[in-house]
Every structure is written in C-alpha cells, then in structure tokens.
Amino acid sequence: MTRLPTRRLLCLALATAIAGPAWTQEAPGTATAESPAAQPTAGSPADASFTVSDIRIDGLQRIGAGTVFTYLPIERGDTVDQARVGEAIRALYRTGFFEDVRVGRQGTILVVTVTERPAINKLTLSGNKDIKTEDLTKGLNDIGLAEGETFDRLALDRVTRELTRQYNNRGKYNVEIDPTLSRLDRNRVDITININEGKAAKIRHINLVGNEDFEQDELIDSWESAETNWLSWYRSDDQYSREKLEGDREKLRNFYLDRGYIDFSEDSMQVAISPDKRDMYITAGLTEGEVYEVSSVELTGDTVLPKEELEKRVLLQPGQTFSRALLEFSADSITTTLANIGYAFAQVNTIPEVDRDNRKVAITLQVVPGPRVNVRRIVFRGNTRTSDEVMRREMRQFEGAWYSQAAIDRSKVRLQRLGFFETGSVNVETTPVAGTTDLVDVVFDVKETTSGSFVFGLGYSQLSGLTTSIQLSQNNFLGSGNRISIEAQRNVYLQRYAFSFLNPYFTDNGLSLGYNVWWREFDNSEFNTARYSTTSAAAQTILGLPITENDTVTAVFGIDRNQIFAFDGVSPQSIVDYIDAFDTRTFHAWRGELAWARDTRNDFLQPTRGTLQRVSAEVSLPGSTAQYYKLNYEFSKYWPLSRRFVLNTRAEIGYGDSYGDDVVRDVCFSNPVPLDHDNDPTTPDILVPGPAPSDPCDTTSPDYIRTITATGLPFFENFYAGGSRSVRGFRDNTLGPREAASNSAFLQPIGGALKTVGSVEMFFPTLLDSPAARVSAFVDFGNVYRDLDSFDAGEMRASAGVSLLWRAPVGPITISYAFPLRKEDSDEIERLQFSFGGAF
Structure with a gap:
C-alpha cells in the first residue's frame, strides 16, 4: 500500500517536467547557468514552437554578429521548435569559435548566448634542440595551433601526442611535453610548450639470424643504424630511429637482390627497449634463398632509336648473376637516353620471369617512350x-x-x-x-645567398697606430651578374686604393671583359717579408673566352709601375744589389698573361665533386725594365666518398725566371768602417758605411769597384708560402729562403722562384646541420725554393689540423688550428689562424 503514492508522485513529477517549456539548451558538457535575458517564456506544450520575430546574439567579443548569422540555420520568420534549436546549437559549435552555446527565447525573440573561445596571442616553444622550431611550428599549424588562431583546449592534447610521436621516431622515448596556458585580457591566451627532449635511446645490439653466406658485419656495413662505436659521437648512428631502421631494412633487401638472391625474405624484425627506455635491441630473422643467374635479356616495345643502340645501355647480360642494381641502372640509362632527345616521360618496365627449378631468371625490358615533348x-x-x-x-x-x-x-x-x-x-x-x-x-x-662582401676594420697598436680598411665587393652587382670591387685601406705601413670590374657576358657568346686599377704604398716588412717598401700602380684589361662547356681561356694585358725603397744594412743584400744593378728604383713593366682553366665542379661555394685546373703564363714584355716570366699550375679535385665525407686534393706549382741577357754593372762602393758602439773592447764592433766614394772611383783609396749581376726572377715577384692559404700552422709568407742585411744577423723571408704546395683535406658536410658551414681535417705540405736547382723534397714542411668555414650572417669566417709535422727550429709557428670578412 505504501508504494502506490510513491509511484504516483514520480509520475506526476515526470509529467510536470515534460509539460514545462524546453527552450534553454546548451552545448553538451557546458554549465547550466542561464542569462536573465535568455529566460524562457512559460507556456504549455502547445507553445513549444513559435515564429521568430527577431534574433539577438549575446556574448560576442571578437567575432562579428554577421559571422554567427552566417552559420546559424534559423532566420527571422522561421518556425522554431526543439529540433531546430538543437540543430542551431550543433551548427554554431561546429564552427570551433565557441566553447559554450545556449539558445533561449524572450517572447518571440530568439536569444543566442555564446562564450567565445580565446585567441592565441603568443605560442612559444622551448627546450627543443633536435627538431628545429620552424619544423615544429609547421606541424602545430597543421593541427590548428598557431598565433592568431582560436584556441581549442583539445588541440593541446593533440600537440602532446604529435610531438611525442615525432621525438619517438627519432629514438627519444624519454621526451616530456609540458604545455602551459596563461590567460590574458580581451579573451586571449599565451601558450608555452616546454620540451624536455631527453636522450635518444642507444642501439646496444643488432642481431641478424639466418644469414649463412654473409657475415653480419658485411650486411650492416652500409646501415645508418649501428651499435654504439667510437665514431657514434659524430655520426649519431647508434641513435635509434624508426625511419632509419626502415631504410636499413630496404638496404638489407637490396644487398641480397644485387647478389642474385631473388627469394630473399625478412621473416621478422623485432625491436626491444629496456625498462628505462635508454637501450634498444634489434633482432631480424632472414631467409637467404638461392642465387639466380640471368638466362636471357630482351628489349621490347617502341625503342625509338635503333634497338642496337639501346641494347648497349643494358649492363646485365645472360650468364651473369642477377643484380637488381644493374637492372635498374640499365633501365635508367635507357630512359635518360630517350629523355635527352625529347621523350621526357619515357619509361622502361622490367618484367622478370623466374624459373625456380633451375634458378634462372629471364628479363624483358619493355620500352614505353611516351610522347615527344x-x-x-x-x-x-x-x-x-x-x-x-x-x-x-x-x-x-x-x-x-x-x-x-x-x-x-x-x-x-x-x-x-x-x-x-x-x-x-x-x-x-x-x-x-x-x-x-x-x-x-x-x-x-633557387634560394639566393650572399654574393658580395663588405670588410671593415678599425684598430690600434703601438706598431702600426690607427688602422682603417674598407673593401666592398659584389659578384652580382645589382643582380646583373657583373662583378665589381672597391677597396680603400690605410695605416702607418700601407695605403691601398683599388677598383675592379668584370662583365662575364660582354658579348652574347660569353666573351668577358674586365678592368683592374690600383695604387699602393706598402712596407713589406710588416707583411712577414723582407724589409723594403714599395709604391706601385697598375692598370689592366682582362678578356675571357669560353672555348667549351668547361674550358675558358683568359688574356690579361696591363702596365704597371713599381718604385722600390731598400737600404744597405736594413734590407737583404741581394735586394740592394738587384736594385743597384739596374741603377734605378723604379721598375716599369708591360705585362701580359695567358691562362687556361677547366672547371667541372658541381658548386661554387661548397663543391662535393669535380675538378678545377688552371695553367697560366705571365711575362713582362720587351721594353720593360726587367724581363721575366712566371708559370703557375693549380689543381683541385673533389672526391665524394659518401654522404658524410668529401675528399679534396690540391696542389700548386709556380716557377719564374728572367729571360734575355743578365744585367751586369760595376758599382763603386766605400769600405765599411768598424765602430765601437759601446766602448767595450770585449764586444764585437758594428760596421757603418765609410766615406762617400769619389767619382770616378779611385782604386788606391778605400773605395773599390764591385761587379754585381741581376738575374733570375725579380725579388718583388717572388713566390711565398705559409699561412691560411697554403701551409697552415706556419706564419704567413715565412717559409722558404731567408737572408740577412749586411750588418745584421736577423734573417728575413725573401721568397723564391719555385713554389710547391699541396693539401689533402677531408670535409664533413653533415657534421654541422647548416648549408653555410662545414668542418674539415687537413694535411698541408709545401715550401718555397730560391730557384729550380735548389729544390729539395727533404726541405718540405708539413702540418695537420682542423678547419671551420662558416658563411655567417655577418660575414665569412675561417678558423684553422694546425700542428706542424715537419719543421725546423727557425720556422715561425702559428697554430691558430683565422680570417674574417663581412657579407651582404
């Protein structure tokens, strides 16, 4: 009897709830608080539908009302019921603009109350080192998380999953992603994603099971994944990566297919990780199968060219062991041949017929040239x-x-x-x-890079005082391809002003035309060379003519003037004698040069393959003060050993000598006079010039006549070696012959007529993750000799070291550190050397 009243009360409450107005609805999962303006009007179930006389939107801040009306499926004059209200709520919620949507009525006015999702004001990533910020930002944009976009809280969960997946693919299973949210005024938020990358899991062991014909070391030699080894710090090959392992599995399959194992199969590939997620263990099960031999090779289809010509491109022949690599190379060679005559979309379909009983395979190459384009x-x-x-x-x-x-x-x-x-x-x-x-x-x-340089220097020292220099050069002046350079440099030992211009396409067939003009006052003693100074000027015209795709001939004609100041007791005696032999301090020269160069390098800035050779002959023409010639040969070849290693071998040989008759002159000298400079009879006296000789010379007086001869390459045209551009680890220009002044024991570098230098350098293109930088290890060797008869291979100097070249935004920087391998006690060592220049 007591249950009946209870059931009646429940039924009465349910009927009352159904009969009440049902206009206030909201998006699922939101709060139920209602705005006073959105209070429904009481009525009976018959009043549940009504005709909308107006629509009001409440709660908008950044989004315009017109945007809401665009997505709202209700207009004025529509009859609205609960189904239409639910449809409207879902439509607005799908826009992603709102985190809360409620619909109510005020009389016949439909009231839509929204709460906008905040806008992302700033998105910050921190802690990411292995993956670049721009790469991560691009991935976040793809899932709708970007500055200026509407914030969706669910997107943070997707971000965490996505970033975790990216790092897991790189072998980092300890990565921690911690997104934080900071609310700002005007319904904005700042999002900071803190990343703790952790360390990549290391591959501790790789085990191949089932390989009988080949050792495991041979099979995995080309893999990008490897067990931890002494080179892992550089190659990072012991860091597990799913993508790398997939590539290694393909390499394993190619290894066997290239050796005729057509039935090779990988039965299993298991990757186990230690509990601390730091160590990985890879196990693969293999079935090698049998070796197959090629029984026949047939070329079919529309060959376009004579069939015999394309058959020459097929490297796989009957009787050979099957090789997929040779098969693919043959197909590529055929398609390339057809592509060179217009068939851009030519294809070669390889159709093998396998005879497993006899372990033979017949190959059909079907040529489909496609249209000529x-x-x-x-x-x-x-x-x-x-x-x-x-x-x-x-x-x-x-x-x-x-x-x-x-x-x-x-x-x-x-x-x-x-x-x-x-x-x-x-x-x-x-x-x-x-x-x-x-x-x-x-x-x-294309992506343009800096093609010019701007070098500016300002400094002060007790030796040289205030030093200023400025050099402006542009290899692509105003985008025209012309090269222009302007230089001004000034300090206590150097003044230099220079201008050069080259138009590489003066004519349409590639004839280049250029000009060089310069003037210089220079104290050579501050340049690690002999103590003398020069004032020189020159003007030159340059012509270049390409004779083949890789070969160029260059001719240079010019005139120069060189005034030299050398002094007894200060400059080396051979330099003083050379000047006295000509009885002039000013040397004029009509100069001509002819050069041939072959350049097959694949890149100008950082080549990885190809050769550069240059042979030049320079001569001072008859009518010049001194008549001489200089020959020079340069060679540089790049050998791509692998993706990680590029070997460069360089050599340079230069030789010069005079031609015609030697210059011989009898010169009247005064005998030097000893001077006790410190009034100490136990110390040696110094020699000072005696009284001026008479003219003509009196052989009975202290004066005497000495015959001097000027021969060989002029001293101011000598070759020099040592420094960052030849043999690193030795001071610039200090290798080779040295000579003292008449009254001094100090030996000064004077250069020589024969120069032999070379280098073997290994570049590591992928060591630094930047196309503008590269690291290398090198061995340099070479020296300079007085003349050809003085050459002695035992006098060669050598050094080894490392170098960094970085085309930084502020300019190209080259730094090297070298240890001399072969040196003498008198050599000037400079292990750390660098050069710097600005770029734009």
Whole structure:
C-alpha cells in the first residue's frame, strides 16, 4: 500500500517536467547557468514552437554578429521548435569559435548566448634542440595551433601526442611535453610548450639470424643504424630511429637482390627497449634463398632509336648473376637516353620471369617512350635579386626546343656554379602543360645567398697606430651578374686604393671583359717579408673566352709601375744589389698573361665533386725594365666518398725566371768602417758605411769597384708560402729562403722562384646541420725554393689540423688550428689562424 503514492508522485513529477517549456539548451558538457535575458517564456506544450520575430546574439567579443548569422540555420520568420534549436546549437559549435552555446527565447525573440573561445596571442616553444622550431611550428599549424588562431583546449592534447610521436621516431622515448596556458585580457591566451627532449635511446645490439653466406658485419656495413662505436659521437648512428631502421631494412633487401638472391625474405624484425627506455635491441630473422643467374635479356616495345643502340645501355647480360642494381641502372640509362632527345616521360618496365627449378631468371625490358615533348617555357622562381637574364644565359635547355634531360642537368650545374645561390638550393621541376601531351614547362627554384662582401676594420697598436680598411665587393652587382670591387685601406705601413670590374657576358657568346686599377704604398716588412717598401700602380684589361662547356681561356694585358725603397744594412743584400744593378728604383713593366682553366665542379661555394685546373703564363714584355716570366699550375679535385665525407686534393706549382741577357754593372762602393758602439773592447764592433766614394772611383783609396749581376726572377715577384692559404700552422709568407742585411744577423723571408704546395683535406658536410658551414681535417705540405736547382723534397714542411668555414650572417669566417709535422727550429709557428670578412 505504501508504494502506490510513491509511484504516483514520480509520475506526476515526470509529467510536470515534460509539460514545462524546453527552450534553454546548451552545448553538451557546458554549465547550466542561464542569462536573465535568455529566460524562457512559460507556456504549455502547445507553445513549444513559435515564429521568430527577431534574433539577438549575446556574448560576442571578437567575432562579428554577421559571422554567427552566417552559420546559424534559423532566420527571422522561421518556425522554431526543439529540433531546430538543437540543430542551431550543433551548427554554431561546429564552427570551433565557441566553447559554450545556449539558445533561449524572450517572447518571440530568439536569444543566442555564446562564450567565445580565446585567441592565441603568443605560442612559444622551448627546450627543443633536435627538431628545429620552424619544423615544429609547421606541424602545430597543421593541427590548428598557431598565433592568431582560436584556441581549442583539445588541440593541446593533440600537440602532446604529435610531438611525442615525432621525438619517438627519432629514438627519444624519454621526451616530456609540458604545455602551459596563461590567460590574458580581451579573451586571449599565451601558450608555452616546454620540451624536455631527453636522450635518444642507444642501439646496444643488432642481431641478424639466418644469414649463412654473409657475415653480419658485411650486411650492416652500409646501415645508418649501428651499435654504439667510437665514431657514434659524430655520426649519431647508434641513435635509434624508426625511419632509419626502415631504410636499413630496404638496404638489407637490396644487398641480397644485387647478389642474385631473388627469394630473399625478412621473416621478422623485432625491436626491444629496456625498462628505462635508454637501450634498444634489434633482432631480424632472414631467409637467404638461392642465387639466380640471368638466362636471357630482351628489349621490347617502341625503342625509338635503333634497338642496337639501346641494347648497349643494358649492363646485365645472360650468364651473369642477377643484380637488381644493374637492372635498374640499365633501365635508367635507357630512359635518360630517350629523355635527352625529347621523350621526357619515357619509361622502361622490367618484367622478370623466374624459373625456380633451375634458378634462372629471364628479363624483358619493355620500352614505353611516351610522347615527344617540347619545352614551352623556362621559369625562374626565388631570384629576388638576380635578374632572369643572368640566369637564362646559363641555360643549355632552350624554350621551343625538344626536351633534353642532359641539357637541363647541365643548366642546373651552371646555375650552382655562379655562386649566387645557396649550396643545394637549385631545384628543377618539369610540369606538363594542361590540355596538351607534348608540351612541358621547366621551373628552376633557387634560394639566393650572399654574393658580395663588405670588410671593415678599425684598430690600434703601438706598431702600426690607427688602422682603417674598407673593401666592398659584389659578384652580382645589382643582380646583373657583373662583378665589381672597391677597396680603400690605410695605416702607418700601407695605403691601398683599388677598383675592379668584370662583365662575364660582354658579348652574347660569353666573351668577358674586365678592368683592374690600383695604387699602393706598402712596407713589406710588416707583411712577414723582407724589409723594403714599395709604391706601385697598375692598370689592366682582362678578356675571357669560353672555348667549351668547361674550358675558358683568359688574356690579361696591363702596365704597371713599381718604385722600390731598400737600404744597405736594413734590407737583404741581394735586394740592394738587384736594385743597384739596374741603377734605378723604379721598375716599369708591360705585362701580359695567358691562362687556361677547366672547371667541372658541381658548386661554387661548397663543391662535393669535380675538378678545377688552371695553367697560366705571365711575362713582362720587351721594353720593360726587367724581363721575366712566371708559370703557375693549380689543381683541385673533389672526391665524394659518401654522404658524410668529401675528399679534396690540391696542389700548386709556380716557377719564374728572367729571360734575355743578365744585367751586369760595376758599382763603386766605400769600405765599411768598424765602430765601437759601446766602448767595450770585449764586444764585437758594428760596421757603418765609410766615406762617400769619389767619382770616378779611385782604386788606391778605400773605395773599390764591385761587379754585381741581376738575374733570375725579380725579388718583388717572388713566390711565398705559409699561412691560411697554403701551409697552415706556419706564419704567413715565412717559409722558404731567408737572408740577412749586411750588418745584421736577423734573417728575413725573401721568397723564391719555385713554389710547391699541396693539401689533402677531408670535409664533413653533415657534421654541422647548416648549408653555410662545414668542418674539415687537413694535411698541408709545401715550401718555397730560391730557384729550380735548389729544390729539395727533404726541405718540405708539413702540418695537420682542423678547419671551420662558416658563411655567417655577418660575414665569412675561417678558423684553422694546425700542428706542424715537419719543421725546423727557425720556422715561425702559428697554430691558430683565422680570417674574417663581412657579407651582404
């Protein structure tokens, strides 16, 4: 009897709730507090639907009412019921602009009350070192988390998962992602994502099971993943990465397929991690299978060219062990050959027929040339400074001509060798023209780099006083490709003013024309050379003519004037004698130079392959004060050993001598007179010049006649070695012959007529994660000799060290540290050497 009243009360309460107005609705999961303006009007169930006379939007701050009306599926005059209200709430919530949406009525006015999601004012990432901030920011943008965007709290959870996944793929399983939120005024938030990357898990052991014909070390030699070893600090190959392991699995499969193991299979690949997530253990199960031999190779399809010509490109022949690498190379060679004559989309389908009983494989190469295409347009993108004309004249692929892959590849190399673009930034894309099958556009994407330098120096020392220097050079002046340089330098021992200009395309066929003009006052003793000073000036004209794609001939003609000041007792005696033999301090020269250069390097700034050779012959023409010649040969070759290592071998040989008759002169000298400079009979006297000799010389007096001869290369044209540009670890210009003044025991470097220097340098392109920097280890060797007869390989000097070249935003910086390997006690050692210049 007691349960009946209870049931009646429950039914009565339920009926009352259903009969009441149901207009206040909200988005799921939000609070239920209502605005007074949104209080529903009481009524019966019959009043649940009504016609909207007006719509009011409350709670807007940044978003305009028009935006809400755009997404709201209710307009004035519509009849609204609960279903329409629910639809409206869902529509507004889907926009992502609001974190709370409520709909109510005030009479016949529909009232929509919203709470906007805050806007992201600032997004900060901290603690990330392994992944660049710009890469992380791009990933955050993809999931809707960016400055200025509407903040969605759920996005933070997605960010944490995404960043964790990225770091896990790099082997960092201890990564911690801690996003924090700071609320600001005007409904804004600052988001800070603190990242504790932790350390990457190390590969402690790799175990291959099932390999019988090959040792494990041979199989994993080319892997990017490796057990911890003594080079791991550099190569980071012991850091586990899922992407690296996938690539290594493909290398393992290629290893066997390239050796004929067609049935090779990887049965399992297990990766185990230690409880502390610091150590990884990789185990792979293999089935090698049998070695297959090629039974036949057949070329089918539309070969376009004579079949015999394409068959020469096939390296895999019957009777050989099957090799997928040779098969792919043969197919690529055929497609490249067809691409060079216009068939840009040629394909070669390789169809193997495997006879497992006899372990033979028959190969069919089906050639599908596709349509022959013309190049409609060549487009350049990214050259904000360099004009299209400068780039277009380097093209070997022309508009309106048949497509040629070889010409496009050569055009790319020529652009890279200009030196106007970042290393590796020249990319080529071939895009078909819409609506056609025989036209394509070739697009060259480039990224410009600094092509000029601005060097400014200001300093003070007791030796030289105030020093100022300024040099402005631009290899791409105003984007025209012309090279211009202006230099002004001044201190107590040097004044120099110079101007040079070169137009590499003075004519359309590539004839270059340039000019050099300079004037200089120089005290050579401050340049680590013999003590004498010069005042010189020169003017030159330069002509260059390309004779092949890689070969250039250059001719230089000019006139120069060199006034030399050397003094007895201060300058080396050979220099004083040379000047006295000519009976003049001013040397004039009509100078000519002819040079040949071959350059096959793939890049101007940081080449990784190719050779540079240069042979030059310089001669002072008849009519010059001194008649001489200089020969020089330079060689540099880059050997790409792998992705991580590039070997560079360099050598330079220079030789000079006089031609014609020697200059011989009888000179009247006064005998030097001893002087007791300290009134101490136990110390040696010094010699000072005696009384001025009479004219003509009186052989009975203290005067005497001495015959002097000027021969060989003039001392002011000597070669020098030592320093950052030749043999590092030794002071600039200090290697080679030395000579003292007549009254001194101090030996001064005077250079020589024969120069032999060389270097073996290993570059590590990937050691620094920057295309503008590279590190190298080197061995330098060389010396300078007085003449050809003085050459002695045992006198060679050598050094070894490391070097850093960085094209920094403020300028190119070169730093080297070297240890001399072969030296003499009298050599001047300078282990740390650097040079600096600004760039723009």
